[in-house]
Amino acid sequence: MRFTFLLISILLTLSHHQISAQSTPNYRINGIVLDESGEPLMATILIHELGTGTSANLDGQFTLKNLRPGNYHLHVSHLGYKSLTETVIIENSDINLKWQMEPSAITLQSLTIEANPFKNGPVEQSQTIDVIDRDFIERNNSGTFSNALEKLPGISTINTGVGISKPVIRGMSSNRIQVNDRGIKQEGQQWGADHGLEIDPFDVDRVEIVKGPASLIYGSDGMSGVINISPAPLPINGNINGHLINSYQTNNNMRSHSAMVEGNQNGFIFKGRLTFQDYQDYRVPADEYTYAGFVLPVYENRLKNTAGKERHFSIMTGIRKNWGKSTLTVSRFGQQAGIFTGAVGIPNSYNLQHNGDYSNIELPNQDNSHLKVISNTTIQLGKNWLEMDLAYQRNERLEKSLPHAHGINSSDQGNLALALYLNTYTANFRYNRQINNKQQAIIGFQSSIMDNQFGGFEFLLPKFQSKSAGLFYFHEYRLLDNFIINAGLRMDIAKHQIDAHSQPVYSSAGEPTGNEVLRNPDIDRNYANMSGSTGLSWIISNKSNIKFNLGSSYRIPSPIELSTNGIHHGNFRHELGNSSLKSERSFQGDLNFTYSKHNLLIGFSPYLAYYLGYIYLSPTAKFSTLPGAGTLWEYRQNNAIFSGGEAKIHWAITPELQTNLVAEYVYSHNLDTNLPLPLTPPASVLAGVEWALPYKKTWLPNSNFFMEYRQVAAQNRVDRNERVTKGYGLLEAGIGTEFTLGQQILKFRISGKNLLNAYYFNHMSRYRLLNLPEQGRNINISLKIPFEIKNP
Template sequence: MLYKLLGICLSIGLCSYSYAQETYSISGTVVDARTQAPISGANIVGASAYAISAIDGSFIVKKLQKGSHMFKVTYLGYAPKEMTIEVSKNISGILVELNETDMVLEEVELHGKTKNRQVMESPIVTIEASKEFMDSNRENSLMQTLDKIPGVSTINIGSGQSKPVIRGLGFNRVGVVQNGIKHEAQQWGSDHGLEIDQYGIDRIQIVKGPASLMYGSDAIAGVVDIKPSPVPEKDTLQGEVNLLAESNNDLLGISGGIYSLKDNWFYRGRLTYRDYGDYKVPTDKINYENYIFELYDNYLRNTAGREANASFSLGFISGKVKTETFISNVNAKNGFFANAHGLEVRTSSIDYDTSNRDIDLPFHNVNHFKLSNSTTISLDGHLLHFDVGFQNNYREEHSEPVPHGYMPKPPNSKEREFNKNTYTFNVKDDLKAIGGHAIETGLQIEFQDNGIGGWGFLIPAYKRFMAGVFVYDQYEIQPDFHLQAGLRYDYGYINTQAYYDWYPSTINNGDGSTSYVYLQRAQDKDLNFGNFSGSVGLSYIHKNTTYKLNLGKSFRMPLANELASDGVNYHMYRYEKGNLELDPEESYQIDVEIGHDAPLFNINMSPFVNYFNNFIYLNPTPNYYETLQIYEYTQSKVFRYGGEVQAGTRLFNRLKLEASAEYVHSEQVSGEKEGFTIPFSPPLSGLFSASYQFYKILFLQDPVFTANYRITAKQEEIVPPEEVTDGYQVLNVSLQTKINVLKNTAPLEVRFKLNNVFDTKYYNHTSFYRLIDVPEAGRNISISLTQTFY
């Protein structure tokens, strides 16, 4: 490659003549050195000119004066390449081959392998979402952005919040990890979002399958692992400002980031603010349980919100050590649909319709503070990783105080308060041993303290301690044939605290007398758990095709609410009863993945079969407590299978076609709901997308037009109290382009997006508001502007 470039330089140099005042252009293609696949989005930076490679890898740098020009070609995950070109005429056909790399050089030295190769060699089924994917698919919340990945769906709570679902399992069955630390919020709650700033994320790895081995309890169905951003390039100071406006919920968002590496020190900072109004749905009334709510001007009243996030990190990197300390705070206030928050139907004297931007009752306030450090030390064939973290998650839920049953009217609007502190310590050793073995051993410790407040009771206060040790060996049988096996043991301790009602209930005794009792809702209990998990798998790489087979066992410790709740859930208008006898959930899964990745065509299939020994589930019983239906946490055996298929091709170099489908079938094979599915089962769904790269339209550079068409089948697999959800088809289109606005810096990146083009009224089976028959958001136009500064 070097010779080729050198050759180009020389030949250009030889035939250089001078034409004063004339400018020239150079053009070429950026490709991956290994696969020869085009790389789009690579930066080609010169002293006075700048270009970004298009979808087919092509680039053109214009208005170059005659003379020698130095260009640096960079792309995330690849080693930067410098080239010097003598320009004296228009030059085309420059081929730039980039080699994959990793920013932590020690890691590459140790493994001698690129990230991509590592993913191929690991039998675990994972998917990577790059910054490029994030930027071109960005939706209102992080998980909605990732929704396009087959096998990943979301539980949405209005327009600004969502939580991850992997192959039909969500809540505490999906672990979310950020910078090596497990993100601990109130993820068990159905109206709770993720509380992570989706800007400034460079790489996300999604594990679709049981991952307790590496991530511990909660990773029973999969993991969303938000990796730390790569270390900035040497002696850089870069900044980025992103502006976002949306029509449907009148959203205005701004996010600005800055990062720099000087000598051995680097830092990153980011501020994000978003403010949005009530979102609009394509209906003027909502019909729930025979109650009819008229909507004013299609606004889903009181779903406005705002979010303010700040993060900063400081790092040091040298030959042997890389350390980075992160500090971040996410603060949000979100309103909930006023007439039926959860399942209770209410009218109110609050005039919600005066403004679509105010946040009235009911609403919640969330603050998530995080302080963590990740350190990697390279030591005689060992690579030691340390992660230390502290998180505070504070959440207040406010709703109109109303009497219910024997509960008199509460004194204020603070229905619930959760204050959770989590301390994490992880240590891991990567050892490149002899004979083709790569052995990882690790210890993970977490302590959690959850306090409660407010007049409504749902989960008890608790303290929880968890510790796990694991060992994991990747054995290279042949360079293209790998065996992985690992074993882990976890110990868990949970202490739930007693809770008594703050008001007396009337009890009619058998002898005709009446007593007034402050009922006990949760007991003071100490519980211990222990569990083995493990995994064994094979991967085989043959040319462009990768075959994977993995068998894994994962577990999840029961949560405090599953163990010890005993009270009225006013939001859901039901009586919830925990069960102290619950065992840790155990899940066995077989995963297969076959992927073929050629320059012009790729296909990937990932079927799975899964069996839960004792799936914990909130079962609606036929019985009543007072006059509310009793829901009881029970365990049943669950059998699931499904998978994803994805195929893509490139036609005429400029047209990219992709199709994907995802499906999960779940069935309870024991217990009271035998034969039924499990709650929130996503329906069969397919996504077709086509994108076309134009050459140039007027002043628009590299415009890419993309259309996404989602077809989702009817979901008839339901379990009480769910409802059948009809199928739907939705079209989203977008146009991404660049405009040269400022001289001597990167062009302005513009993204214009039209979601739900036909304003289709449809229901998402896994949306929080589906329970009260609220359709998904209507047509939405959004404009996003990103300017990068050097």
């Protein structure tokens, strides 16, 4: 009912603005785009608020028509040049503009930044933001969205096999980083390390990673960073196009097929996508592993029951007019994946044998689905803009296993060991006000309601309902032409209502005794907190820029941290919550220095964060008393320090030959135990080279070759009872090209990961706890077929 009421309110508002727009005068923005020497450029010009734009003609000239009086943020981009952003204020006449773009051989500098709340340029905003586009994601696709981000400095992943992964920013994950899809926080993946991001990697057009404190704008879960998944610009009016993508990975015989079509007919916009992925048990460079002192076989180098399949669809429709835009997106991500047989119960040589079908998804397994209904609306109010995001999410997670593996002879739940059903309702509002040429402000409101139910013969997390609301104000002031400052305050309230739960007790023979044990008590907690931040950007010259941010934010303990008490089989451990946990408070500082010219980019980003009451899951020296469980891990709370930094160098030796070097380091320290915090990613260095093959005017245009090598240091700084991990090196290379078949353009790419078939352990991998190495050599072959149905 709440969601329906909000949708009706939006429709009434849109109707009012559509009627009033008929009597509002319309104006134009005329302009010309030139290079440094004054030659015209056929650049792309987009209006952020309307999600549409145009391209300059052969003379570099463009016109944006039918614009109402108001404030607009224009993004200008052209391959081979640094992007530009300008705020334009239309009052009672047409606007005439002239831009000169600075050349850059570094491709990513042509991408604009929109994650900045004020939508201004990359040097004006004060936060450290990395931007990647669809080409980057397609080149680095490993089957999951999270793994495609690992090439960026400060980003790593927590993996469970090859089909499940979740992102880590500067050593933090789950509820300390926020993943937004079309402005809505993705819910469900915070329940554990084996709960990956349920996002189709083929359905991502643009990603912006905000590193450092971002809680003020995005909420308390943005304490360490935010990953914004943004839709592509709306199609040009009268255009209908799409593409087909097919890929194959040799290691686990993964077959991926994705089809997309989108269009714009007189302001009516639509987009649809359908994706299928199927994969078999994956291969490792080992024929045995050691667990609990026993040497166990890995038959034919394949981990039994790690096959899976994914099905995804998304449909978007909406309207784009001169008063704004409104879209409605419905998507569903479904995944069925096996859980390695040795993860539940006691592994032995017999149950590790294959049955000859490497595609079979046996017990134990997980069946996940994530349904999202998202409404995004931008409306012009006077000269300013109101943004509204409404959403409903339904996350279902089913874990299936044989009851006897859990010390139970039979169950009326059948093989359903655990079920989690999470419903989430979200409403976000932001009013963007351009005060004058020097000042901008944002007033925002965010709210959510989460309701969790559970089932199955096992227990991990009780029923709960969580409500939260936040109000913030953010202000930016251009003190000088080259010196911009910002500051803001935020107030949040939240409430957790968690039900008590008692679980049946079974005898040693697996029969119910008729007794029950209390697994968690009733918990009713209220929270209220204030947070604030300030930042600056000093544009020293047109080549160098310094940014600095200070912030104090908070995070309330999640229901799983307060009340979990059960075996998390995907993590191979018994996890125990703590109902006395208090809110975390952090004090963070973040510095970013960038030097950039047309063929060189140097960046350095150190950071320091002090946490009061940092909540973390720590291994103990105890074994769980529950059947089939391993060690006991407990949620604890201590004061802690996180620090480190990222450095990157991108050098275009020639326009065709480019090199890059990325280094990252995370340091964590528990101030109460005087030990490192668990699961801290090790330091790493990634070096790469890319060569655009000199076949520009032959039958193989736009061909390129790349090679990268990552060296990961040993992780010897570990918490008590946590294992150390040895260092390792990985080699990756690939080649891509375009060719035509008749009139059809085809884009072909072949690449290989872990080409040396290295035997190594990823410190952030869940299977490391079983002494299982990571995936061996993997060759990825992909073919993309773009098509056009209608051209204006």
